[in-house]
Amino acid sequence: MTIFEAYNDCKKQLQAAGIEDYVFESKQIIKHVTGYTNTQILTKYTENLNKFQQDNLTVIIKQRLIRYPLQYIIGRWNFFGYEFFVGPGVLIPRSDTETLMDVCLETLKDKQSPRVLDLCAGTGCIGITIKGECTAADVTLVDKYEEALNYATKNALHNNADVKIVQGDVLKTEGAEGQYDLIVSNPPYITDADMQTLQPEVKFEPTTALAGGEDGLLFYRHIASEYKKYLAPNGTLAFEVGINQSEQVAKLMEQNGFENVAVRKDYAEIDRVVFGTLKNV
Ligand SMILES: C[S@@+](CC[C@H](N)C(=O)[O-])C[C@H]1O[C@@H](n2cnc3c(N)ncnc32)[C@H](O)[C@@H]1O
Known part of the structure; x- marks a missing residue:
């Protein structure tokens, strides 16, 4: 599965689950799974995810479908331009x-x-x-x-x-x-x-x-x-x-x-x- 296909699939599943910010969230999830920046994603979107990334993506989508917070999944969040670790x-x-x-x-x-x-x-x-x-x-x-x-x-x-x-x-x-x-x-x-x-x-x-x-x-x-x-x-x-x-x-x-x-x-x-x-x- 390419990065682009993974992004579209993620968007589709989050949207179907009624997650309001599904576009933003799908971008964040793909960035997290690939470790790429926004710019890298734009140039590497035809690359295939490896098995580990694909398995990780499946788990993350499952977590989001039960509404486990995206911020806990990613493990860090931005506040006032500073990065903070977050979790349960x-x-x-x-x-x-x-x-x-x-x-x-x-x-x-x-x-x-x-x-x-x-x-x-x-x-x-x-x-x-x-x-x-x-x-x-x-x-x-x-x-x-x-x-x-x-x-x-x-x-x-x-x-x-x-x-x-x-x-x-x-x-x-x-x-x-x-x-x-x-x-x-x-x-x-x-x-x-x-x-x-x-x-x-x-x-x-x-x-x-x-x-x-x-x-x-x-x-x-x-x-x-x-x-x-x-x-x-x-x-x-x-x-x-x-x-x-x-x-x-x-x-x-x-x-x-x-x-x-x-x-x-x-x-x-x-x-x-x-x-x-x-x-x-
Ligand atoms: C609404 S959160 C705010 C966290 C942070 N200040 C923020 O703005 O994101 C409230 C915090 O109060 C802490 N808390 C709850 N009861 C407390 C108590 N009796 N004494 C001190 N801290 C308490 C919780 O652990 C939690 O971290």
Whole structure:
């Protein structure tokens, strides 16, 4: 089977299974199986796949047909121009979270050597990217779970990011030390009801990275009230939020004394980030 035939066959099977992005995904799968770049594929599309590549392709298509996430199959994913290893046990970085990155970098742009705390760090995509974009920052990443911490450690090394990675339970206010100019978090925020209706791919991601309690606000409530003592004067707290959570999160930040609380929309025009500053600590 040639690369071109394999690509067409993959597209056909993914489309039939109702996978929305079947063209994009088929390209990614063929690149992964052959190890070729986009340009190489364009010039080598009449080449035959060898037996190993063909067997690998068959297994990958089978995995996708049961909706195992493409990102876990490929094993790495791009976030804000940086590459992160991903796999079972860790949340796949989402492009929505790039909006949170924009807000963080705006907050840090005039600071000399800011201290940053990334709570519920997962792959480390937020904290590691901040360190990559703002090299003078002193960044600490906190997560409770071993699998996530292993990915964060591997990803920090892969991206040459000199960050501190700490195991800690955010709901017990662990992992912070001293004062921070920015505390950022994309915590688990799915409500108990919505946990029952997850997309098939998301069901393969760890529940511990998704479930945010009955109303989805468990982590926001705790972080806004218990971590504010770790913010430096004029420090910023920035959250990613789920659909329809921005008003409630903004309100609970205000109730905790945060000022200039603002909401930022993502590329799909959905309220995605809520952030504010704490003046009087
Ligand atoms: C929504 S994921 C976000 C991961 C990453 N920040 C991102 O944006 O892709 C939430 C993360 O919170 C971690 N987590 C869940 N409960 C926690 C807790 N009690 N304390 C610390 N981390 C926790 C999960 O392991 C997961 O990595």
